[in-house]
Structure formats: structure tokens, C-alpha cells
Amino acid sequence: xxxxxxxxxxxxxxxxxxxxxxxxxxxxxxxxxxxxxxxxxxxxxxxxxxxxxxxxxxxxxxxxxxxxxxxxxxxxxxxxxxxxxxxxxxxxxxxxxxxxxxxxxxxxxxxxxxx
Amino acid sequence: xxxxxxxxxxxxxxxxxxxxxxxxxxxxxxxxxxxxxxxxxxxxxxxxxxxxxxxxxxxxxxxxxxxxxxxxxxxxxxxxxxxxxxxxxxxxxxxxxxxxxxxxxxxxxxx
Numbered sequence: 658x659x660x661x662x663x664x665x666x667x668x669x670x671x672x673x674x675x676x677x678x679x680x681x682x683x684x685x686x687x688x689x690x691x692x693x694x695x696x697x698x699x700x701x702x703x704x705x706x707x708x709x710x711x712x713x714x715x716x717x718x719x720x721x722x723x724x725x726x727x728x729x730x731x732x733x734x735x736x737x738x739x740x741x742x743x744x745x746x747x748x749x750x751x752x753x754x755x756x757x758x759x760x761x762x763x764x765x766x767x768x769x770x771x772x
Numbered sequence: 773x774x775x776x777x778x779x780x781x782x783x784x785x786x787x788x789x790x791x792x793x794x795x796x797x798x799x800x801x802x803x804x805x806x807x808x809x810x811x812x813x814x815x816x817x818x819x820x821x822x823x824x825x826x827x828x829x830x831x832x833x834x835x836x837x838x839x840x841x842x843x844x845x846x847x848x849x850x851x852x853x854x855x856x857x858x859x860x861x862x863x864x865x866x867x868x869x870x871x872x873x874x875x876x877x878x879x880x881x882x883x
Contacts (some may be wrong), residue, residue, distance in 0.1 A: 661814075688869065699776070699860055699873035700815075713867060748814065757802055757864030758822075761871065763815040 659683070661764035663749050669770045670739055678734040678767045682751030689732050690750045690761060691724055700748060706732060707755040739771045776804075776861040776874030784880045791848040793877040795861030796841075802864050804837060805871065806846050809858045818846075818859075851881045 662681045670676050682689050687708045692700040702716040706726040717723070721739075726732040736743055746768050750761040779794045795804070803822045807815040821828045821837045821844065828835045834847040848855055858878050862871040 690870065692873075697875070699875045700862075700871070702865070702870040702872070705867070705869055707869070713870070715867075716870065746813065750815075755869050757868055757871070758820065759869075760817045760820070762817070763807075765814040 661749055661751050661762050663747075663764040663767050665767060666765065667768045667770075669772065671772050672741060673738055675735065675737045676739055676769065678736075678747050678749075678769070680732045680734070680749030680751075680764060682730070682732070682749070683762055685729075686751035686753055686762075687729050688752045688755030688759065689726055690752075691732070691734050692748045692750065693718075694746045694748060694766070696745070703734070703747075705755070736769075739769075741771045744769055744771045776863055776872060778859070778861055778874045778877040780877060781875070782878045782880070784882065785851055787852055787881055787883050789851055789881075791851050791855070791879055791881070793846045793859050793879070795844045795846070795874060797844075797861075797863050797872075798842065799863075799866075801839075802868075804844050804864075805862045806833075806835060806844075807860045807862060807873075809860065809876070810856075815860065848879075851879075853881050853883050855879060856881045 689706040691703040705713040721737045724734045746766040748766045750763045752759040752761045805820045806818040832849045858876040860876045862873045
């Protein structure tokens with residue numbers, strides 16, 4: 658079946674503009690994760706959705722970042738008033754039930770460049 | 773926050789040689805995972821080792837875990853050019869689901 662997909666694959670925007678990144682998880686996966694990867698760095702956890710539970714937003718770096726998920730399907734990550742330090746690859750992952758032993762399947766990422 | 777730290781940062785070997793990457797972490801874990809990333813994009817899960825396991829194999833991959841030293845190693849035997857990628861270790865955090873990644877080891881395998 659299809660893996661995790663993300664769109665757009667690349668996004669170039671001007672400082673101060675809002676951007677919306679989309680993630681389509683694997684069908685049937687109840688858990689969804691967003692991570693950010695700055696150049697040459699590891700992944701930073703941003704937010705976690707699991708079923709109908711309240712999301713864990715503890716990794717969001719500022720109130721300019723928000724994310725939503727519709728049921729157990731599509732998720733969107735929104736960055737308002739983008740800054741140059743927001744430039745990074747934003748990776749989405751999904752897993753069957755959540756939990757640290759559950760394999761996370763990653764999408765190809767969205768490379769965001771803020772000019 | 774990043775917990776795992778991979779060593780070396782970069783490794784260059786020839787095809788057929790073995791590649792060894794190490795990972796150290798700071799706090800206690802339930803499990804540790806290794807991922808591969810090609811061209812700075814999506815990650816592929818390689819192997820998971822639980823805290824009560826000391827060694828695990830998967831094809832040409834061998835992972836060891838030493839919880840007393842808070843370290844793990846990934847060995848790729850008989851490397852191929854297609855193994856060229858960045859390799860990350862990830863530990864489970866206090867949340868029980870979010871993974872803590874290191875900065876990765878960049879492996880280059882030349883023909």
C-alpha cells in the first residue's frame with residue numbers, strides 16, 4: 658500500500674508569510690508525528706496525534722506553529738509569520754498505534770526555505 | 773531534545789568493508805532504534821533493540837546495546853555503494869512515543 662505522503666515537497670516563501678504543510682499518513686495508522694530537521698541536525702519532535710486524544714504539542718517551538726488532524730487521516734502543520742530560522746525539512750511519520758516500540762514510517766518531507 | 777549522539781560524524785569506506793557507527797545516550801531507555809536517511813529526506817526504520825537485549829541481527833546489520841555504558845553500535849557488514857546514507861539512532865523519550873534523534877553519522881561507500 659501507499660506510504661506516508663507529504664506536500665508540497667519544496668516550499669519557498671518570504672519572511673512573514675504563512676505556510677501550510679500537509680501529511681497523508683498510512684491508512685489505518687492511528688498515530689501521527691511531526692518532526693523538524695535543520696540542516697546537518699537530527700530530528701526535533703514537534704507534535705503527536707493519537708486517535709481522538711488531545712495532541713501532545715510540547716515540541717512546538719513557538720505559538721506561530723500549530724497543527725491539526727482530521728480524525729485519523731490528513732494532518733496539516735501551519736507556520737504563521739515565517740522566520741528565516743524556520744527553514745528546515747519538516748517530516749511527518751505515522752505508526753499503527755503509537756508508543757515507542759511502534760515503528761514510525763516517515764514521509765519524504767517538505768523542504769521549507771524562508772527568504 | 774536530542775539525546776543520542778552518533779560517532780563518528782562522517783565515515784568513508786570502500787565497498788566490501790564493514791562500517792561501524794556508535795551511539796551514546798544520556799538517560800535510561802526502553803528501546804533504541806536505528807534509522808537510515810537518504811539525501812536528507814525520509815527516514816527508513818532499520819532495527820529496534822529493546823533495553824533487555826544485547827545484540828540483534830537483521831540481514832547485514834548487527835546492532836549491540838550496552839545499557840551500563842548507555843551506548844549502542846550499528847555494524848553494516850560487506851558494505852555496498854547503496855548503503856551510502858546518514859544513519860541515526862533514536863531513543864524513546866519520557867513521553868513514551870516521541871523519538872529523540874542524534875545528529876547522525878554520514879556514511880559514504882565508494883566502489
